[in-house]
Amino acid sequence: MNTNNKLICCxxxxxLVMAVSAAADIKDEPGYIDLSFIQIPxxxxxxxxxxxxxxxxxxxxxxxxxxxDELAEVLAMVRSVRVKSFSIxxxxxxxxxxxxKIMKKLDDDDWTRIIFIKDGDETVSVSTMNDDxxxxxxxxxxxxxxxxxVFVNVxxxxxxGKILSFAGHMDFDDLDDxxxxxxxxxx
Amino acid sequence: MKRTFFQQVLREHRDRVFSxxxxxxxxxxxxxxxxxxxxxxxxxxxxxxxxxxxxxWLTRVVHNLCIDHTRRRKTIxxxxxxxxxxxxxxxxxxxxxHQSDSLSSEVMAAMEALSPETxxxxxxxxxxxxxxxxxxxxxxxxxxSLKVRIHRARKTLREVLTNPGQPRLAARGEGG
Amino acid sequence: MMTRCTHIENMLxxxxxxELGPLERAIVDEHLAECLAxxxxxxxxxxxxxxxxxxPTVNCPDHLSRDILAAVDADSxxxxxxxxxxxxGLWRRSSSPWGWAGLAGTVAAAVLLAMVLPRRAPESPDVAxxxxxxxxxxxxxxxxxxxxxLLWTLAYTASVIDRSEKRSIADVWRRVRTRxxxxxxxxxxxxxx
Numbered sequence: 386m387n388t389n390n391k392l393i394c395c396x397x398x399x400x401l402v403m404a405v406s407a408a409a410d411i412k413d414e415p416g417y418i419d420l421s422f423i424q425i426p427x428x429x430x431x432x433x434x435x436x437x438x439x440x441x442x443x444x445x446x447x448x449x450x451x452x453x454d455e456l457a458e459v460l461a462m463v464r465s466v467r468v469k470s471f472s473i474x475x476x477x478x479x480x481x482x483x484x485x486k487i488m489k490k491l492d493d494d495d496w497t498r499i500i501f502i503k504d505g506d507e508t509v510s511v512s513t514m515n516d517d518x519x520x521x522x523x524x525x526x527x528x529x530x531x532x533x534x535v536f537v538n539v540x541x542x543x544x545x546g547k548i549l550s551f552a553g554h555m556d557f558d559d560l561d562d563x564x565x566x567x568x569x570x571x572x
Numbered sequence: 573m574k575r576t577f578f579q580q581v582l583r584e585h586r587d588r589v590f591s592x593x594x595x596x597x598x599x600x601x602x603x604x605x606x607x608x609x610x611x612x613x614x615x616x617x618x619x620x621x622x623x624x625x626x627x628x629w630l631t632r633v634v635h636n637l638c639i640d641h642t643r644r645r646k647t648i649x650x651x652x653x654x655x656x657x658x659x660x661x662x663x664x665x666x667x668x669x670h671q672s673d674s675l676s677s678e679v680m681a682a683m684e685a686l687s688p689e690t691x692x693x694x695x696x697x698x699x700x701x702x703x704x705x706x707x708x709x710x711x712x713x714x715x716x717s718l719k720v721r722i723h724r725a726r727k728t729l730r731e732v733l734t735n736p737g738q739p740r741l742a743a744r745g746e747g748g
Numbered sequence: 749m750m751t752r753c754t755h756i757e758n759m760l761x762x763x764x765x766x767e768l769g770p771l772e773r774a775i776v777d778e779h780l781a782e783c784l785a786x787x788x789x790x791x792x793x794x795x796x797x798x799x800x801x802x803x804p805t806v807n808c809p810d811h812l813s814r815d816i817l818a819a820v821d822a823d824s825x826x827x828x829x830x831x832x833x834x835x836x837g838l839w840r841r842s843s844s845p846w847g848w849a850g851l852a853g854t855v856a857a858a859v860l861l862a863m864v865l866p867r868r869a870p871e872s873p874d875v876a877x878x879x880x881x882x883x884x885x886x887x888x889x890x891x892x893x894x895x896x897x898l899l900w901t902l903a904y905t906a907s908v909i910d911r912s913e914k915r916s917i918a919d920v921w922r923r924v925r926t927r928x929x930x931x932x933x934x935x936x937x938x939x940x941x
Contacts, residue, residue: 435901440894447891459902468901500912509912511905525905537901552906578820586808586816594806604812611816615823667804679799698800703767722761726796733796 411438411465416514416522416540418490420469423483423536429471431533437466455551462548463541470535484508484528487536491524506530513545520545573618581626582611588627588700589634595699596638596692598660598684606637631700632710635692642688682732690725697722752779756786760793 411417425432437444445460447453473480484506491498491512500511507529514522523545525537589610594603610633614626621629664670664680683691696702696710704722708715756779762768763776780787 433897433900435897437894437898440891441898443891444895444898447895460898463898466898466901468897500909502912509908511909511912523905525908527908535904537905539901539905548902549906549909552902575820575824579817582813582816586813587805590808590812591804591806595803604809607808607812608816608819612819612823615820663806664804667806670804671802675795675799676802676804679796680803683800694800695803697761697765698797699803701765701801703765704762705767719758719761723758726761726793729796729799730792 411540414464414521414540415494415516416520416538416543417465418487418494418522418524418538420467420487420536420538422486423469424479425469425471426473426476426479429473431470431472433468433470435466435468438464441466459548459551462543463539465538465540467538468536470533470537472533473531475531480528480534481506481530483536484526484534487524487526496522496524513543573615578611578615581614585627585630586611589630592631592634592692592695592700593638594660594663595680595683595695596635596688597641598688598691600660600663602641606634606641609637610634628706628710631696631702635689635696635711638692639689678733679729682729685728685732686725690721693718693721694725753783753786753789756780756783757789760790763790764793764797 412419425434441460441463445457448457448460488508488510491510494514496512497515498510498512500509502509508526509528510524510526512524512526513520514524520543521540523537523539523543525535527533527535586607590603590607593606593610594600597603597606610630613633614630619629683694686694693707693711696707697704702710704715704718707713708718711718756776759768759772759776763773768776780790
């Protein structure tokens with residue numbers, strides 16, 4: 386291996402290490418909730434398994450370059466976005482157990498419930514990890530038995546008002562395209 | 573536009589617009605949102621149409637807004653706020669010319685199997701009595717594709733009505 | 749190859765709505781006279797069409813008319829009129845039969861939510877702590893896809909919050925109205941459950 390290649394290897398390794406440590410750092414964040422234990426059932430539809438950490442920087446770069454200031458601002462706050470969501474007609478109880486487990490974890494770790502609706506097993510929960518007036522993490526759990534389950538964890542120093550305002554102005558054409566692509570994949 | 577004129581238009585067309593939205597979207601809240609949006613657009617746009625064409629103008633807007641609304645819901649996938657058929661049925665049951673007789677109730681239920689866009693077109697043709705050509709003009713669509721869509725819709729409705737135990741989800745290739 | 753019956757069937761919609769020219773109409777009539785299957789098709793089509801036609805016109809709810817006029821007045825006065833669903837919902841509640849109580853519920857919910865929102869702008873995380881994006885390692889397609897996933901997530905989250913706010917209020921008022929025992933444990937925003 387010549388010097389150049391060695392150098393490239395070192396740099397690559399360094400970036401990898403930094404990426405890994407960034408990922409490890411995320412796990413230590415108070416606003417982080419582990420979603421990896423959630424097994425997406427084999428017969429689930431409309432599955433989304435999203436894990437955005439390091440790529441957020443790329444998105445932010447693009448956003449700034451394109452003059453998308455609002456998005457860039459939101460991204461300045463967010464360090465990790467993870468989603469597990471799926472549709473499922475019937476559940477052998479495993480999804481319900483996952484929901485209960487995560488709700489218990491949120492309670493145990495002293496998350497603040499800002500929205501909590503429970504109707505039988507149907508659950509909608511939005512919780513934040515607060516520290517002295519700052520929000521360090523956001524977790525959304527939506528469970529509709531016999532229909533779908535969604536688990537979202539956003540880590541970062543979050544200005545919820547800003548996110549809501551941004552999402553409210555969002556151009557849905559973007560999302561439409563995404564959904565169409567996504568539906569094609571699922572066919 | 574004068575407020576008094578607007579009030580008159582509102583009075584004259586609100587039930588029809590609301591019904592159209594309700595039967596297309598099959599959700600009371602959504603129908604209310606769309607209805608409000610339709611009339612506010614009318615107010616804001618102040619379109620230059622003869623009085624006897626106001627209804628058609630409103631129909632076009634309610635149709636387009638129903639489609640937009642559906643797309644938005646689908647995109648967000650917050651099915652947490654999914655259609656509430658009971659709310660719809662209660663509303664319909666309270667309508668002045670409601671007959672508890674079977675066929676139109678069954679057809680109404682069977683329309684669940686159609687996409688909102690198709691429902692809207694079916695309503696325009698059969699409930700409002702618009703000709704295919706009129707609908708095509710209104711929606712800037714092709715008469716033939718409308719014909720195919722309605723034809724398929726009838727087939728679907730018929731299938732659902734004769735096989736009540738098997739709900740049929742809106743088919744993908746349901747027509748243009 | 750399209751059979752005669754298929755051909756006729758394709759004309760039934762226009763036949764029923766009187767949109768066929770005289771010649772075409774005559775063709776259909778002639779075929780119908782000889783073909784039981786197509787007569788049955790026609791009868792079925794007529795029945796379905798009749799079923800749709802007989803669907804009653806539902807009255808526009810009174811509060812909605814009032815809301816619309818209120819919005820029009822707001823617009824005339826140069827105030828912003830409610831376009832988005834969330835704001836339309838607030839208008840709806842303020843003029844609902846529950847009147848001021850409903851509005852107070854909304855305000856209470858907003859206050860509760862505001863109480864848990866940060867009071868001061870957060871500091872940006874130290875971006876330098878994140879690895880420098882080496883964009884040759886992540887393709888444009890991947891970034892694009894990630895961007896959409898992010899937007900979806902934000903939209904979803906915002907929508908859950910928005911809809912939950914409204915639903916939890918509606919649940920409370922429904923319970924009050926029907927006085928069902930709480931085996932629904934619907935809870936208003938805020939508090940530990």
